[in-house]
Amino acid sequence: MPLPTPFFPRTSALCHSMKWKEWAGYYAVCSYETLHDTEYYAFRNSAGLLDVSPLYKYRVTGPDAAAFLSRIMVRNIEKLAIGRVSYCCWCDDHGKVVDDGTVMRRGEQEFFVTSADPCYSWFSRFLRGYKVELSDISDQVAGLALQGPTSRDILKQVCDADLDGLKYFATCKARVNGFEVYISRTGYTGDLGYELWVDHEHALKLWDAIMAAGKNYDIRPAGLDALDVTRVEAGLILKDVDYFNALHALIDDRKSSPYEISLGWTVDLDRAPFNGQAALQAEKEEGSKWAIVGLDIDWPQLEELYYKRGLPPVLSNHAWRSSIPIYTAKDKRIQAGYATSGTWSPILKKNIALATVQKKYDKIGTELQFEVTVEHVRHTVSAIVSKTQFYNPERKTFTPKSSKS
Amino acid sequence: MSKKYDAIIIGGGHNGLICAAYLAKAGRKVLVLEKRHVLGGAAVSEEVYPGFTFSVASYVVSLFRPHIIRELELAKHGYEVIPMDCSFLPLPDGDSLARWADPHRSRREIARFSKKDSEVYPEFSRVMTHMGKLAKAVIDHPAPNINSIHPKEIANLLRLGKAFKDLGPDLLNLNIKLVTMSALDFLDLWFESDVLKAPMSVSGIIGTFQGIRSPGTAYVLLHHYMGQLDGVFRSWGFSKGGTGGVSMACARSAMSYGAEIRTEAPVKQVLIKNGEATGVVLENGDELYAKTVISNLDPNRTYLKMVGESHLEPDVLKDIKRFKLRGSSGKVNLALDSVPEFSCRPGDGDHIRGDIAIAPGIDYLERAYDQAKYGEFSTRPYINAVIPTLTDPSLAPPGKHIMSCFVQYAPYHIKQGAENWPKYREAFGDTVVDTLAEYIPGLKDKILFRQVLTPWDLEQTMGLTEGNIFQGELSLEQLLFQRPVAKYSGYKTSISKLWMCGSGTHPGGGIMGASGELCAKTMLTSRAI
Numbered sequence: 001m002p003l004p005t006p007f008f009p010r011t012s013a014l015c016h017s018m019k020w021k022e023w024a025g026y027y028a029v030c031s032y033e034t035l036h037d038t039e040y041y042a043f044r045n046s047a048g049l050l051d052v053s054p055l056y057k058y059r060v061t062g063p064d065a066a067a068f069l070s071r072i073m074v075r076n077i078e079k080l081a082i083g084r085v086s087y088c089c090w091c092d093d094h095g096k097v098v099d100d101g102t103v104m105r106r107g108e109q110e111f112f113v114t115s116a117d118p119c120y121s122w123f124s125r126f127l128r129g130y131k132v133e134l135s136d137i138s139d140q141v142a143g144l145a146l147q148g149p150t151s152r153d154i155l156k157q158v159c160d161a162d163l164d165g166l167k168y169f170a171t172c173k174a175r176v177n178g179f180e181v182y183i184s185r186t187g188y189t190g191d192l193g194y195e196l197w198v199d200h201e202h203a204l205k206l207w208d209a210i211m212a213a214g215k216n217y218d219i220r221p222a223g224l225d226a227l228d229v230t231r232v233e234a235g236l237i238l239k240d241v242d243y244f245n246a247l248h249a250l251i252d253d254r255k256s257s258p259y260e261i262s263l264g265w266t267v268d269l270d271r272a273p274f275n276g277q278a279a280l281q282a283e284k285e286e287g288s289k290w291a292i293v294g295l296d297i298d299w300p301q302l303e304e305l306y307y308k309r310g311l312p313p314v315l316s317n318h319a320w321r322s323s324i325p326i327y328t329a330k331d332k333r334i335q336a337g338y339a340t341s342g343t344w345s346p347i348l349k350k351n352i353a354l355a356t357v358q359k360k361y362d363k364i365g366t367e368l369q370f371e372v373t374v375e376h377v378r379h380t381v382s383a384i385v386s387k388t389q390f391y392n393p394e395r396k397t398f399t400p401k402s403s404k405s
Numbered sequence: 406m407s408k409k410y411d412a413i414i415i416g417g418g419h420n421g422l423i424c425a426a427y428l429a430k431a432g433r434k435v436l437v438l439e440k441r442h443v444l445g446g447a448a449v450s451e452e453v454y455p456g457f458t459f460s461v462a463s464y465v466v467s468l469f470r471p472h473i474i475r476e477l478e479l480a481k482h483g484y485e486v487i488p489m490d491c492s493f494l495p496l497p498d499g500d501s502l503a504r505w506a507d508p509h510r511s512r513r514e515i516a517r518f519s520k521k522d523s524e525v526y527p528e529f530s531r532v533m534t535h536m537g538k539l540a541k542a543v544i545d546h547p548a549p550n551i552n553s554i555h556p557k558e559i560a561n562l563l564r565l566g567k568a569f570k571d572l573g574p575d576l577l578n579l580n581i582k583l584v585t586m587s588a589l590d591f592l593d594l595w596f597e598s599d600v601l602k603a604p605m606s607v608s609g610i611i612g613t614f615q616g617i618r619s620p621g622t623a624y625v626l627l628h629h630y631m632g633q634l635d636g637v638f639r640s641w642g643f644s645k646g647g648t649g650g651v652s653m654a655c656a657r658s659a660m661s662y663g664a665e666i667r668t669e670a671p672v673k674q675v676l677i678k679n680g681e682a683t684g685v686v687l688e689n690g691d692e693l694y695a696k697t698v699i700s701n702l703d704p705n706r707t708y709l710k711m712v713g714e715s716h717l718e719p720d721v722l723k724d725i726k727r728f729k730l731r732g733s734s735g736k737v738n739l740a741l742d743s744v745p746e747f748s749c750r751p752g753d754g755d756h757i758r759g760d761i762a763i764a765p766g767i768d769y770l771e772r773a774y775d776q777a778k779y780g781e782f783s784t785r786p787y788i789n790a791v792i793p794t795l796t797d798p799s800l801a802p803p804g805k806h807i808m809s810c811f812v813q814y815a816p817y818h819i820k821q822g823a824e825n826w827p828k829y830r831e832a833f834g835d836t837v838v839d840t841l842a843e844y845i846p847g848l849k850d851k852i853l854f855r856q857v858l859t860p861w862d863l864e865q866t867m868g869l870t871e872g873n874i875f876q877g878e879l880s881l882e883q884l885l886f887q888r889p890v891a892k893y894s895g896y897k898t899s900i901s902k903l904w905m906c907g908s909g910t911h912p913g914g915g916i917m918g919a920s921g922e923l924c925a926k927t928m929l930t931s932r933a934i
Contacts, residue, residue, distance in 0.1 A: 120521065
């Protein structure tokens with residue numbers, strides 16, 4: 001039976017749709033209203049406030065904290081500067097991804113790690129020999145994501161942090177009405193936005209302060225349905241949807257390397273030993289089998305199929321996450337891969353998807369066939385391989401004043 | 406001498422009934438003879454106390470083979486199993502652990518004792534799910550005959566080998582550990598918390614005269630996981646109307662195909678002429694003839710009582726006498742005036758709707774075994790209790806409940822001699838109630854009626870030699886092509902036209918139905934009938 005997060009008194013009062021789902025053992029709002037459109041537009045046009053408390057959170061401290069995390073992560077965490085955040089993944093012996101998350105360096109010897117699956121047991125397997133303390137603070141720290149173009153302006157009203165100077169993937173400590181929060185300029189929407197980490201006891205005060213400050217900036221509480229549309233637009237992959245935790249995969253074919261799930265750029269091979277290093281080195285030399293790509297699904301062809309049946313084109317209101325076969329352009333009998341999630345992008349006016357395809361089909365511009373079902377009959381329409389990051393506004397990374405000035 | 410029947414089946418347990426159903430469905434004339442007034446053998450429901458229907462012996466269902474349900478149309482004939490949602494472990498210090506079908510709920514419960522274990526738990530289940538996949542290769546086919554070079558037998562052996570090979574090197578390695586290690590050593594590979602390991606390890610000793618630290622018990626653990634193909638803990642369930650409900654569905658299916666079933670028809674002996682079974686003689690002297698005779702009784706009873714030592718070659722006789730039965734458990738069934746409440750977690754909540762384990766620690770379990778080794782029943786035994794009336798109210802009057810307790814260890818061979826068990830029956834019952842009362846303070850006042858079955862009683866009533874619930878221990882040397890004995894494992898016996906279909910044959914016990922099914926299918930494909 002799921003538990004309420006610390007924000008439940010507020011989220012439950014606002015959730016008029018009664019649409020909830022379970023997220024990591026907690027109640028999470030799918031959408032506050034029956035349709036999630038206004039929440040989506042809040043993310044893209046003003047600001048959406050999302051409860052991300054169900055994420056797993058760990059604190060790693062001690063003289064060897066950086067070395068310890070570098071041994072686990074595919075990225076070299078020793079290189080991570082204080083006040084910076086790293087998005088990365090971690091692998092098993094075979095170089096298959098266990099989970100992905102963010103590592104924030106709060107001090108020389110202090111790190112904060114988020115993950116999608118519980119990872120305490122996995123991390124603690126590698127503790128021996130390091131002067132480091134690992135604590136699971138998932139149930140002590142609540143999380144809020146404030147995402148959207150007006151999020152900086154709202155947050156400025158609430159806290160004392162130098163937000164104009166806080167760069168993309170940077171983190172800092174701030175004070176809000178007498179209590180402390182950690183702010184990171186991170187998020188899952190691919191937009192300007194922040195994530196705030198606060199002790200449970202101050203959670204509701206933080207929520208109230210942000211909602212009050214956001215009033216003049218069209219803030220909206222937002223749920224996971226709106227988030228799902230934005231994360232596909234931003235090309236951000238999701239565990240258990242676009243890939244599987246290698247420790248939970250029932251068969252080897254369900255396991256993926258970082259290279260296969262568009263996270264090859266996070267792998268830093270040439271350094272001290274880390275989990276999966278040898279396998280990843282070999283894969284880098286020999287090449288990967290699969291790749292996650294973006295798909296731009298041909299709109300006129302889809303429209304035509306609907307018109308033939310006397311229907312206007314039907315668009316799903318929601319992002320979808322069912323496996324859909326992808327075929328080669330030449331021969332519809334040859335399966336090139338499968339799409340794992342997708343959406344109609346209201347901001348791009350495109351029908352987009354994230355797909356896992358065999359490496360030979362991953363070049364940008366490659367034409368593939370995407371299966372669609374129109375009025376109970378299956379067809380295929382053309383889909384062009386593109387970058388996974390469909391939407392990338394300038395404001396996402398723009399910092400009003402550089403930290404040097 | 407007219408042979409009215411193609412087959413006479415001795416014993417109306419669920420395997421006998423399933424065997425009858427398959428043979429009748431194939432058009433054979435079959436007669437099932439049951440000595441008791443009720444069908445089911447150890448899978449039996451009886452109104453032992455007015456208004457209360459007990460699953461007298463076996464009490465939960467998981468391993469029953471799904472294809473048997475389809476092939477014999479058992480759902481149509483009343484087969485209904487309701488899944489259990491929880492495994493509950495009360496602890497003497499007032500704490501408790503409940504493991505649920507909901508993975509996050511289980512994780513939070515286990516994390517109170519070990520955060521690491523709570524996260525490893527789903528990984529363990531995943532591995533055991535893989536191992537359970539072997540079930541299809543192992544339990545759903547007759548064991549290969551390794552002494553034969555017949556192409557069919559070699560193909561069968563290769564098929565089994567392939568199933569193991571398909572596990573991949575990591576899991577194959579683990580499988581070797583699984584068949585050689587003790588249940589506890591195997592769990593130690595994953596977990597650190599006694600509170601979690603104790604209730605998990607007992608799956609390795611159920612029905613086995615071994616301790617959780619005895620090598621080989623890890624396999625018995627797997628045996629109990631083989632039914633877990635659909636998920637973590639949902640796969641054990643209550644049969645509607647008690648476990649007799651499964652047997653009755655099998656009986657109705659058999660009758661719908663034309664099988665004849667007689668109760669209160671105890672068989673005295675198999676009639677043997679020129680080394681060939683020709684029929685049976687009943688206790689009342691009636692002689693019944695058939696082209697084949699199939700025994701649903703355990704190997705000991707089949708060979709030594711139904712056939713008789715004079716018909717057995719010395720080697721077979723030696724092997725059968727060495728076959729380990731060694732009953733190790735008893736059963737206490739309680740009729741209760743109201744819901745039993747645990748002091749550590751009061752109320753009639755979901756936590757007591759599944760199975761309840763009195764297994765408060767590794768040492769507790771090992772000490773329980775220590776006593777059994779020297780011929781005593783455990784003064785603080787491992788108890789697996791269920792309260793089926795919370796799920797199936799039809800079993801008792803409204804508001805009243807049944808608590809069904811599987812109790813280990815209760816060795817058949819107590820030092821006073823097995824035949825003296827009746828003198829200690831009530832003392833054994835008291836031990837069980839006293840043990841439970843430590844966790845359920847008001848229990849004694851709620852008891853309306855108590856049924857105590859020692860291993861000696863299981864032998865007397867159900868015909869289970871030495872009270873062994875699996876018709877023979879599930880230790881590795883008594884499995885596959887060595888069950889019950891190496892020379893005669895493929896449901897055949899040393900007597901021509903006499904077959905065996907009980908859980909003393911491959912693949913063994915646990916209300917699987919596989920022995921009955923495979924015996925019938927082997928007979929039909931080999932044109933023995």
